[in-house]
Amino acid sequence: MSLDMMTTIVRMPKLGESVVEGKIGRWLKQAGDAVREFEPLLEVETDKVTTEVTATTTGTLLQLLHPEGAIVAVDTPIALIGPSGVEQSPAPAGAIARTIEVDQARSPLAARATGQSWVSPVVGRMAAEHGIDLSNVAGTGEGGRVTKKDILAFLETRAVTAPAPTDALAAWEQPGTGELFRPSEEQPGTPVSAPPASNLTAGETIPLTAMRRAIAEHMVRSVSASPHVTTVFDVDLSRVVAHRQANKAAYARDGVNLTYTPYFVAAIAAGLKRHTAVNSSWANNAVRLHKPVNIGVAVSLGEDGLIVPVIRDADALNLLGLARAVNDLAERARRRQLKPDETQGGTFTLTNHGTSGSLFATPIINQPQCAILAAGKIEKRVLVVTHDGVDSIAIRTMCFMGLTFDHRMLDGAGADAFMSTVKAALEDWA
């Protein structure tokens, strides 16, 4: 396809400040379709969100340059739009629309570029199942393609010539894993990629989604960068529970579902205002203290992963405002409708792992932030309470709250001081 002056190139947009690439999600238009300016062309998935990309001009979509699922760097051409009116004209009514010659010209066999590089589904599957390197198999198909028959013949020959069972590699064929085998130039602390899983074991290999890849990279980076320390507080939520019970219906009338999360965010905001050292990031061997209090809330997307939308200036919102923000962000996160920048700029993170039944956890820090607070399961427990010097046993709604912090920036005393403020804010809720 020649790129004349009438052709417009659609490029992978930069969907947010830190985004460098996007995955072609779904093409909403096909080559040959007429498109109008601002009409959605395709869906692009970044590690954060799925967004529609629209046509930059009105015309005919000439070519889609990447298949669905391809990962493409920002600014790479992804589609070509030509001037309107190059659509096919309809076939004359009543005429024989296609002759047999035309049928043959557009048959899948004639159109397919063949060669050793083309692997049919069954050949690909058999090669994977039997651990066959296809470059070792002589192809007798069209253009030298390796056919199913060729694989069967290869397996027969291999079975005759190789006496050892083929489902176990000889010891010297396997990569070593002990200290002796580690390259000497490798520095301690450098993340070591796991040895590739053997394709000889039963199972399936699932390619990483953009989100899964981002999570994996982020977690490895965080664990290797920060010395993680966790401190756990036991928080009495009886007053929060009472407040929520009393106000839930009124909030519902305003269209807001009042959960525990806004209470936690409010308490955290109070803690961060008072203990500014916790509202910080590691920045090139310096500690950056943040002025805004932007609290990220981890939202699970099921098996797909998780995402952390950010409530900006959380300290400026009252409980209703926080509840509304939490509702909105969580709902749009689950529907993959967050704007890219809504997942950025956080200064602190809250994870509500207790909703899945977990008592307490030691989360991994959301880099480059200083700390992450983990709220455990909210449940009634028996507690010894002292009132006017008299001990008694009481039933209270309790919650373990863990703070995992970066010990480069913060020490145990500072972390515990912050947690004490959070605890007091929740226990004395009015």
Place this chain on the structure above:
Amino acid sequence: MADKTLIEGIREALDEEMARDPRVFVVGTDIGPRGGVFLATQGLFAKYGPKRILDAPLAESSIIGIGIGAAMNGLRPVCEIQFADFIHPAYNQIANEAARMYYRTGGQYPVPMVIRAPYGGGVGGGLYHSQSIEATFAHVPGIKVVVPSTPADAKGLLKSAIRDGNPVLYLEPKKGYRMIKGEIPPGDYTVPIGVARISRAGADLSIFAYGMMHHFALQAATEAAAVGIDAEVVDLRSLSPLDTEAVLASVRKTGKALIVYEDNKFVGYGAELAALIAEEAFESLDAPILRVAGPDAPAAPYSHPLQEYFMVNSKTILAGIRKLAAY
């Protein structure tokens, strides 16, 4: 045993079922003393009389309507549509009434009727006497669609259709009425609906066909064997319900699928087969699924040389076999 023709298989089935079950009757155009344009009912008027061999007016919608009413009231009608091309005026009766009656009445009114229709080209019939209509009706839930390709299946499938509790469209490859010959087993037997038949076992590729095209596919497979290609041929026999397991098992064995149908290619019955194979047997495929089908033209040409060019035959099927085998 002497070979018989396909139309003899149909006539024997009608005769034996009418003798066996007094509820069975036949209704259609010119089927009485005349014996039908293809002589499928020859001799039956003399044997069973005008109450059971009904000459109908030239109104297909009425022929099917009579059948539906009779079936709902306990009879076993066999409606003959003279040429499948004429079935279209009766589409509403078949698709809206016959096929859906059992569902609509909550199971109170089954419609056990058979619609016989000679279909297909290659007989110099032109526009109104050559069409293939199976895709249209196989799409409709509630009606079975069967196509025999041998005299033995013609008899056994028609008996199954007459005894079935549902409406069954029984398509007859009219070019093969007297061209296709074979043995017919003695005695009363049936061929089950919904079961395909491997008519030729092979290892290199699978050919799926039915009716006249199955006959040509077998010829092509025999010719292919002469050049060292071992093709398997599957006679579908029942288009709805389809024997999906037989189709998938064959593709999983050979890795290549050649689908042959006489109807024009676009949105034809073979498109459903191709989709099924792609969905269910993708990992067994060693080549693209290939369809050999009629051109997407308004009608079979009346001119004899053009008709020959137009029709799928053993030569065009063989070309497909060779292409797919070489892939």
